[in-house]
Amino acid sequence: MEDLIDGAMTFEAETAGVRVLVQAYFLEEQSDEAQAQFVWAYRIKIINESSKTVQLLNRHWIITDANGKVQEVEGEGVIGEQPVIGTGQSFVYTSGTPLSTSSGFMHGSYEMQDENGDHFFVEIPTFSLDSPYYSLKVN
Numbered sequence: 001m002e003d004l005i006d007g008a009m010t011f012e013a014e015t016a017g018v019r020v021l022v023q024a025y026f027l028e029e030q031s032d033e034a035q036a037q038f039v040w041a042y043r044i045k046i047i048n049e050s051s052k053t054v055q056l057l058n059r060h061w062i063i064t065d066a067n068g069k070v071q072e073v074e075g076e077g078v079i080g081e082q083p084v085i086g087t088g089q090s091f092v093y094t095s096g097t098p099l100s101t102s103s104g105f106m107h108g109s110y111e112m113q114d115e116n117g118d119h120f121f122v123e124i125p126t127f128s129l130d131s132p133y134y135s136l137k138v139n
Helices: none
Strands: 011-015 018-026 038-048 054-065 070-076 090-099 103-114 119-130
Touching (some): 018 103, 038 119, 090 103
Antiparallel strands (some): 054 103
């Protein structure tokens, strides 16, 4: 499975021995400024540094566009999987999100379960969604 790309901006958080690293990429070929459609891919690496095997059960995303419009997305697993991640192992996946503005940000959490059946939440760090169409305007 693909890993993260060297040198790309990486956002990181750690909760209960589970580390989440995120890299976001603007998808120019799927975006259309005239139609106010901007699309990003993001690659996430989840590293289990705890002493227990864990399973990712659910995801919860909070996506905010440049106008402050918030969208929440919840669901089972990621990319159709509920991966089991052993101690010292990692899981990497790529997904994406569209916005109607040229920038925004995302953050969220994963609901995990350890080998004892205990549930806990792991932070997904806030990461920016930036495009070449975004320009900061300061008054």
